[in-house]
Amino acid sequence: MTLSPSTGVRGVARSEGACGTVCLDGVRLLGAEPTDVLVRDGVIAAVGARSESVGARQVDATGLVMLPAFVDLHTHLREPGAEEAETIASGTRAAAEGGYSDVFAMANCAPITDTPRRLTHIAAVAARTAACRVHPVGAITRGLAGRELAPLAEMAAAGARMFSDDGRCVTDAAVMRAALAEARRTGTVVAQHAQCDRLADAGQINAGPAAERTRLPPWPGVAEESIVARDAVLAGETGAALHVCHVSTAGTVEVVRWAKQRGLPVTAEVAPHHLVLDDSLAATGDTLYKVNPPLRGAGDVAALRAALADGTIDAVATDHAPHPAHRKAAEWCDAPFGMLGLETALAIVAEVLTACGAECGSEPDWALIADLMAHTPARIGGVAAVAGRSLRPGEPATFTLVDPAADWTVDPADSHSLSRNSPYAERKFRCRPITTVVSGTVTSDRAGLLTPR
Ligand SMILES: NC(=O)N[C@@H](CC(=O)O)C(=O)O
Numbered sequence: 001m002t003l004s005p006s007t008g009v010r011g012v013a014r015s016e017g018a019c020g021t022v023c024l025d026g027v028r029l030l031g032a033e034p035t036d037v038l039v040r041d042g043v044i045a046a047v048g049a050r051s052e053s054v055g056a057r058q059v060d061a062t063g064l065v066m067l068p069a070f071v072d073l074h075t076h077l078r079e080p081g082a083e084e085a086e087t088i089a090s091g092t093r094a095a096a097e098g099g100y101s102d103v104f105a106m107a108n109c110a111p112i113t114d115t116p117r118r119l120t121h122i123a124a125v126a127a128r129t130a131a132c133r134v135h136p137v138g139a140i141t142r143g144l145a146g147r148e149l150a151p152l153a154e155m156a157a158a159g160a161r162m163f164s165d166d167g168r169c170v171t172d173a174a175v176m177r178a179a180l181a182e183a184r185r186t187g188t189v190v191a192q193h194a195q196c197d198r199l200a201d202a203g204q205i206n207a208g209p210a211a212e213r214t215r216l217p218p219w220p221g222v223a224e225e226s227i228v229a230r231d232a233v234l235a236g237e238t239g240a241a242l243h244v245c246h247v248s249t250a251g252t253v254e255v256v257r258w259a260k261q262r263g264l265p266v267t268a269e270v271a272p273h274h275l276v277l278d279d280s281l282a283a284t285g286d287t288l289y290k291v292n293p294p295l296r297g298a299g300d301v302a303a304l305r306a307a308l309a310d311g312t313i314d315a316v317a318t319d320h321a322p323h324p325a326h327r328k329a330a331e332w333c334d335a336p337f338g339m340l341g342l343e344t345a346l347a348i349v350a351e352v353l354t355a356c357g358a359e360c361g362s363e364p365d366w367a368l369i370a371d372l373m374a375h376t377p378a379r380i381g382g383v384a385a386v387a388g389r390s391l392r393p394g395e396p397a398t399f400t401l402v403d404p405a406a407d408w409t410v411d412p413a414d415s416h417s418l419s420r421n422s423p424y425a426e427r428k429f430r431c432r433p434i435t436t437v438v439s440g441t442v443t444s445d446r447a448g449l450l451t452p453r
């Protein structure tokens with residue numbers, strides 16, 4: 001099976017069914033004043049025109065915010081190879097619950113997604129089992145070994161829009177340069193897990209007080225910053241689109257800012273956990289806080305938040321990295337890196353963008369959230385044609401309805417992921433997606449709003 005290059009994916013296999021002709025009464029489109037939105041035949045048929053809604057099922061959406069459904073540039077679905085941790089079915093179910101219509105599935109599966117056949121295999125499984133659209137990411141190098149380029153052009157022809165060795169860094173500058181040149185030729189993007197292995201030196205925890213306190217091997221920010229600086233220069237030389245995965249330090253923010261000022265073709269993502277958790281939590285030794293790149297200092301967290309608000313960071317990407325409990329139960333150095341993220345991402349971004357914090361009644365900038373979590377990632381990943389939407393009449397009805405005052409508490413046992421490694425147990429959040437629709441198909445509906453039961 002070859003993926004259509006224009007869409008990259010099939011539709012959604014598992015859903016609650018079509019929402020039919022429905023009028024969302026009193027919904028706040030992109031957080032604006034309440035209006036009515038009519039959905040018919042999988043598209044937004046009308047906005048603010050009650051008269052056109054005759055015959056439609058009326059749904060009271062008072063107080064709910066309607067956003068374009070989210071696009072995650074960075075998800076680990078673990079299938080094939082680690083189905084104990086997650087499957088395409090379970091991970092995409094978690095994605096739908098989190099408000100996502102599209103996820104990019106990283107290549108560090110077993111076998112690694114480094115051939116067109118493996119890429120189309122994932123797409124085929126997704127076509128049967130997924131609850132959202134899945135865009136398989138191709139590996140940059142064969143076996144993620146960092147030495148020999150994978151067949152990028154062939155994978156691009158099979159539908160890959162993004163290449164990444166995520167989990168590992170492409171450390172060799174010549175290999176990275178060749179990958180960027182190939183990305184330029186094929187109109188794709190290279191997403192780098194920026195981490196100089198020599199400088200990270202098997203680090204386990206952020207360098208500084210956390211490493212001193214725990215006596216674990218330190219992991220300095222320069223390991224990330226030096227690679228991002230090098231790659232930005234290579235992106236400029238090749239003219240290829242470079243995307244920086246999970247920016248974690250204030251220094252990387254400075255490098256990305258510099259690259260953008262120079263007009264280099266660089267985009268950057270931040271993971272939700274790096275916006276709200278810091279290395280003091282890692283220093284407790286609880287392996288739920290072990291993640292790659294590591295939780296950093298409070299100053300880095302502040303810089304990432306500022307970069308999110310000022311546009312230096314382009315997108316929020318979850319780096320949803322499920323691991324079974326027994327593996328996380330190991331000693332720190334033996335436990336795997338990674339934490340869940342799909343179901344809590346919006347709540348965190350909304351909290352971070354709400355000036356006075358979760359306890360206060362004010363609201364985040366919804367249009368900015370739509371950019372950070374939907375429009376911009378769709379553009380970076382080259383799927384705007386399928387995923388991008390402005391929720392204007394005639395656009396696909398691909399949206400998430402958000403309760404901005406859900407006031408909920410995270411219970412990892414409730415997660416739709418097969419894994420439970422959320423670092424947010426017991427944490428209270430304000431905002432939560434309650435319904436997700438992809439081209440008129442209801443993919444999650446926690447409150448039975450569009451699928452009465
Ligand atoms: N983020 C993580 O801590 N882990 C990821 C790999 C990665 O994103 O680097 C994983 O695959 O488990």
Ligand SMILES: [Zn+2]
Nearest residue numbers: 166167193245
């Ligand atoms: Zn990574």
Ligand SMILES: [Zn+2]
Nearest residue numbers: 106166167319
């Ligand atoms: Zn990752």
